[in-house]
Amino acid sequence: MIPFETPAPPASASPDAAPVLTVPADAPFFIVMNAGSGRMQTDETRAILDRELGGNGRRYELRLVENPALLGDVAREAVEDAIAQGGVVVGAGGDGTLCAVAQATLGSGCPFAVLPRGTFNYFSRDHGIPSGLEASTRLLLTARAFPVQVGVVNGxxxxxxxxxxLYPKLLEDREAYKRQFGRSRVIALWSAAVTLLxxxxxxxxxxxxxxxxxxxxxxxxxxxxxxxxxxxxxxxxxxxxxxxxxxxxxxxxxxxxxxxxxxxxxxxxxxxxxxxxxxxxxxxxxxxxxxxxxxxxxxxxxxxxxxxxxxxxxxxAPEPLFLLKPEPEVALANRS
Structure with a gap:
């Protein structure tokens, strides 16, 4: 077989070629959150949204999804409302929830933002978005929407x-351990070790x-x-x-x-x-x-x-996702 070589990237391949979008100061936020995160996390999220967004005169709607199978439908409805009202769709949760919400915004031109609420939060950390709910909520008020790359497999x-x-098996076993012992990085790493054995x-x-x-x-x-x-x-x-x-x-x-x-x-x-x-x-x-x-x-x-x-x-993906995140120099400093 012929060994693979890294292709030279075309100038148009980088998301940086797309424009940066400035979000209007009165744009409403349509926040989609997986209620499976728990009542305590939901109550905490509501309180911070009221204080950081409502307290600053910004309109928002929190749409809780009780059934994870309906997450995509709720996200698509949020995108339709955001486009009609010049707003922003926000995903609140771990990387899986964020991906489901982002899928609905891809190609729509609607800005997307995140409130990281997961275990590892790789997506938000990579883009310099603060992990704390208060800081990530405050960022919504001032951030611009930068184009970011996403991958696709069979649509x-x-x-x-x-x-x-093996990796999907690791994830399935991790979820089973989390349901039994709780959500933490220690539990995630322990379940991975057991699966590998x-x-x-x-x-x-x-x-x-x-x-x-x-x-x-x-x-x-x-x-x-x-x-x-x-x-x-x-x-x-x-x-x-x-x-x-x-x-x-x-x-x-x-x-x-x-x-x-x-x-x-x-x-x-x-x-x-x-x-x-x-x-x-x-x-x-x-x-x-x-x-x-x-x-x-x-x-x-x-x-x-x-x-x-x-x-x-x-x-x-041929089109980028427009993500609200810090300016490049701040985002780089925030990566952890």
Whole structure:
């Protein structure tokens, strides 16, 4: 097979080519929040919104979603109302909730903002948005909407990452542990360790990229769209995200002990040093499973697991998401 090379990004690929939008001082906010976060978090959110937005004369509507299956419908309604009233759609929650709300705004021209309420909050942290609810709410009053890149797999958007294989299993097990023991980073890391110790299958995949095809055997194919996350595990391709590209990572078929050692290497920020990891940047790839071309496969996008039909088409969305965030120099200083 021909080894993949990183393509030269076209000048039009970067979101920086799109204009920065200034939000009117009287624009209303339509805030979509997953009520599954809990009553205490909902009450806290209401109190801060009343104080920081209402107290400054800004109109807002908080739309709580009791059933996660309706999140997309509520988000689309919020986008329609925001467009009609010259407003901003805001997602409140973790990366999965933010992605569902952002999907409704993509391509609409409607500005999007976030109130991070999740465990890791990779999307908001990467863009320098404060993790504290008060600070992120105050930011809504002054921030401009900057174009940011998003990824797509078979029409399903992702802000942070998309994956198949072992990684979706890790996420499913993590949610089960969280329901039993509570939401925290310690629980998330513990559940990952337990999952890695169990037997897991390897996938045989064909990856088509710019006219060449490579066959690989791997436990998981991970596609990243978050510079902070890729930097944390030590991927040298992380800066290429800002050039209109995504990054694919696939460990070669290895045993359980080697998989754990690889995970520890990633936690130490040294994933690129591993000799059994394939990685490359791309604008678009097509992934198939020999002999199982049409069978659905389990996919995780920003922590939410679903099934999609093969083949899988990963690519950068042709239009950016317009995100309310700090000015570039402030955003860079806030990244953590």
């Amino acid at each position: 399903r958007m992702f802000l942070v990452n998309a994956s198949l294989g 169990r037997p897991h299958r390897h996938l045989r995949l064909h990856i088509e990229h710019e006219g060449s095809t490579r066959e690989i055997r791997t436990s998981t194919l991970f596609v990243g769209n978050n510079r902070l996350q890729l930097e944390q595990i030590g991927m040298k391709e992380a800066p290429l995200l800002e050039q209109g590209l995504l990054v694919a990572i696939a460990p070669r078929a290895i045993g359980r002990l080697a998989q754990i050692l690889l995970s520890l290497r990633g936690a130490a920020g040294r994933m690129s040093d591993a000799g059994n990891v394939m990685s490359f940047a791309f604008r678009s790839i097509t992934v198939t499973r020999p002999g199982r071309r049409r069978r659905p496969v389990k996919i995780a996008t920003d922590g939410e697991v679903t099934r999609l039909d093969m083949p899988l088409e990963f690519h950068v």
